[in-house]
Amino acid sequence: MDVLLSRASTDRLADPAPSAAQLEQILAAALRAPDHGRLxxxxxxxxxxxxxxxxxxxxxxxxxxxxxxxxxxxxxxRRTRFATMPMTIALGMHLRVGHKIPLWEQEMAVAAGAMNILNALHALGFGGIWVSGPVTQDPVLATELGLAAPHRLAGFIFVGTPDNPHPAPARPDPAAFSARWQGAPVTFSADKD
Known part of the structure; x- marks a missing residue:
């Protein structure tokens, strides 16, 4: 639990990036994400x-x-960031349009895999951050990476060793984002802002 609770995204990354063996472990963890329909x-x-x-x-x-x-x-x-990060992992979504498993569930499986990557990086002493932006919607860029439509990008994870690690930021209180349902709609204190 300490590993999960201490993880924080960072783009202050330097060499080294994970070795080939470490990257294999990280991606194996990614493939443990939930996957309705085993798509x-x-x-x-x-x-x-x-x-x-x-x-x-x-x-x-x-x-x-x-x-x-x-x-x-x-x-x-953008040029500098992408050219100097020790490693970038482009997050591809191999989508099956018209399948009984809806697209949103397929996309969520990709997101869960990305979170597993971030957790695995942290567990091995590395850092990372998931970035996106309008370029993730560009079908030409996706095709240049081998993701021709209907397949797409879900973003990029910058990977490396945290440069000058800093303490994890304060996280919100879980109680503000959870409630026990007892037959009527719930409210969340986080929504009162």
Whole structure:
């Protein structure tokens, strides 16, 4: 429980990234996520080493494709982040449109797998953060990664070793987000803001 309760996302990441053996363990943990219908919708594309700047340019190209007026500052920031992270795992969703298992359940299985990745990274002493943005909706970028429609991206996990680890941020009180149902609609103190 201490591992789960101490996990926090961070993008302050440096080398090393997980070794091949550690990455295999991390992805094995990802595949333990709930998967109604055993559709196995997870697809993980690992970007590291010399592929990083190439992929960073693909992300910038996607940003410009989606919004040709994207400010140079934003393009430079994204290019730098994707080019310098020790490792990026693109989260692919291998979706089965028209299947009896609804798309939203397939997408949730991918999200659960991503959370397992973040927990496994932390358990092994690494750090990570799940990022998204409009580029995850770009079918051209998805296809460049091997995810032709109807398959899509669910985002990216930046991976590395936390640089200057800092204490986990204070978390909200679970009582504010939970209630016991006893036959009538419940209320949550978190909703009173």
């Amino acid at each position: 196995r919708p997870w697809r993980y594309i690992v970007i590291e080493g010399e592929a990083r700047p190439l992929f960073a340019q693909k992300v910038v190209d996607s940003m410009l494709r989606l919004d040709p007026q994207t400010p140079e500052f934003n393009l430079t920031k």
